[in-house]
Amino acid sequence: MFPTSMATSIQNTKMLLRRAFSVKRNEILARNLCFTRTLNANEDQDKSKKVVEEKKNKAELKEAKQKEAKAKLNMLLESMSKTTQKAYPSESKLSLATPKIRAKPAKPVKQPVFNTKIEPEMLQAVEDVSNMLSKENEALKNSLIAKLEDVADESERARLEPFKPNKQKTEDLNSLLNTLKVDGKKPKNKSPAPKLAPVKIEDMYGAQPSGIFSKAHFIEESSAVSGLATWDMLYEKELELAVTHPPANGFHQMIQWTKQGKVWQFPIDNEQGLDEEAQVGFHEHVFLEPHLKPWCPRRGPVRHFMELVVVGLSKNPYLTVEQKKEHINWFRDFFEAKRSILIDTGAIPDITTKSSPSLST
Incomplete structure (x- = not known):
C-alpha cells in the first residue's frame, strides 16, 4: 500500500508543478505582449510627430525661397529702370560676310525618247545615216x-x-469521229417506249385560193435602208445558239473543242496553223542579204543600217517572207528618193549604170 500511495502523490505533484509552470509562462507572455504594444505605440507617435515637423520645415523653406526670389526680381527691375539706354549707330561699320549668289545651272535639253522596242544599236545606225544629211536630218x-x-x-x-x-483538217477529223459509234448498254428493266400512230401531214397550200387579196396593193419596204452590222451579227449569233446543242458524248465534245481551236489537231505538228508558209523554205526566212545586192552600197552607214535591218528580220518568226520583202523594198524606195542628197554628202558613190537607175553598188 505504501509504494502505490507514494507514486500517486509524486504524479500529483508533477501535475501541479506543470500547471504552475504553464500559468507562470502565460503571465510572462502577456506582460511581454503589453510591453511591446506600448513600445510600438510610442514609436508610432514619435514618427508622426517627426513627419509633421518635417512638413512644416519644408513649407517654411519654400516660402523663404519664394520671398528671396521676389526680392531679387524687384532689385533687378529697379536697376534696369535706373540704367540709361545707350544710343547705337543706325549703320554698322563692320564688314560682315554676305552669301554668294550662285548662278543657276542651265537645264539640260531633253532628248526625244524613242520606242523602247528598237535596239540601241539600230538607233545608232539610224543616227549615223541621218547625220550624213544636213538639211533633212530630223x-x-x-x-x-x-x-x-x-x-x-x-x-x-x-x-x-x-x-x-x-x-x-478539222472537217476530215470530224468526219472520222462521226463515223465512230458509241455502244451504250440499254437497261434491262426499262419499259419500252409507247409507239404512236404516224401523224398525217396535209398540204396547207394544196387548196384553191379564195382570191380576196388579188387586187390588194402592198407597200414594199425599201431595200436602200441598211441595218446596223451589230444587230445582224447578234441575230446570227442567236440563231447559231438556238440550233447548237450540248455535246452528247466525249467525241462530240472533242469535235467542238477542235472547231473552236481549244485542242491540238491530230496528228500533232509543230508548224500547225502555218499553212501559208508550208511551201516556203527555211533559207528564204533567214538569208535575206541577196535582196540588198541590186541597190544597196557595199560599205557606209546605209549598208550598216540595212545589214542590221536584215538581221532583225531574219530573227523574226512572226512575219512571212512576203512581209519581210515588203519591208526591205520600202527602205529601198526610201533611200532611192534621197539618192541625190546621199550622193552629195558622200554616203554612196556617184556611179551611174545604164541598166538600173537604183542605188549604185
Missing part, C-alpha cells in the same frame, strides 16, 4: 524610226494573234 531620222516601229508592232500583233485551226 525628217529622215523620224521616218526611219517610224518604219522600224511599224515592223515591231506588226511582229507583236502577229505574236498575239489567236490560233486559227485549219478548216480542211
Whole structure:
C-alpha cells in the first residue's frame, strides 16, 4: 500500500508543478505582449510627430525661397529702370560676310525618247545615216524610226494573234469521229417506249385560193435602208445558239473543242496553223542579204543600217517572207528618193549604170 500511495502523490505533484509552470509562462507572455504594444505605440507617435515637423520645415523653406526670389526680381527691375539706354549707330561699320549668289545651272535639253522596242544599236545606225544629211536630218531620222516601229508592232500583233485551226483538217477529223459509234448498254428493266400512230401531214397550200387579196396593193419596204452590222451579227449569233446543242458524248465534245481551236489537231505538228508558209523554205526566212545586192552600197552607214535591218528580220518568226520583202523594198524606195542628197554628202558613190537607175553598188 505504501509504494502505490507514494507514486500517486509524486504524479500529483508533477501535475501541479506543470500547471504552475504553464500559468507562470502565460503571465510572462502577456506582460511581454503589453510591453511591446506600448513600445510600438510610442514609436508610432514619435514618427508622426517627426513627419509633421518635417512638413512644416519644408513649407517654411519654400516660402523663404519664394520671398528671396521676389526680392531679387524687384532689385533687378529697379536697376534696369535706373540704367540709361545707350544710343547705337543706325549703320554698322563692320564688314560682315554676305552669301554668294550662285548662278543657276542651265537645264539640260531633253532628248526625244524613242520606242523602247528598237535596239540601241539600230538607233545608232539610224543616227549615223541621218547625220550624213544636213538639211533633212530630223525628217529622215523620224521616218526611219517610224518604219522600224511599224515592223515591231506588226511582229507583236502577229505574236498575239489567236490560233486559227485549219478548216480542211478539222472537217476530215470530224468526219472520222462521226463515223465512230458509241455502244451504250440499254437497261434491262426499262419499259419500252409507247409507239404512236404516224401523224398525217396535209398540204396547207394544196387548196384553191379564195382570191380576196388579188387586187390588194402592198407597200414594199425599201431595200436602200441598211441595218446596223451589230444587230445582224447578234441575230446570227442567236440563231447559231438556238440550233447548237450540248455535246452528247466525249467525241462530240472533242469535235467542238477542235472547231473552236481549244485542242491540238491530230496528228500533232509543230508548224500547225502555218499553212501559208508550208511551201516556203527555211533559207528564204533567214538569208535575206541577196535582196540588198541590186541597190544597196557595199560599205557606209546605209549598208550598216540595212545589214542590221536584215538581221532583225531574219530573227523574226512572226512575219512571212512576203512581209519581210515588203519591208526591205520600202527602205529601198526610201533611200532611192534621197539618192541625190546621199550622193552629195558622200554616203554612196556617184556611179551611174545604164541598166538600173537604183542605188549604185
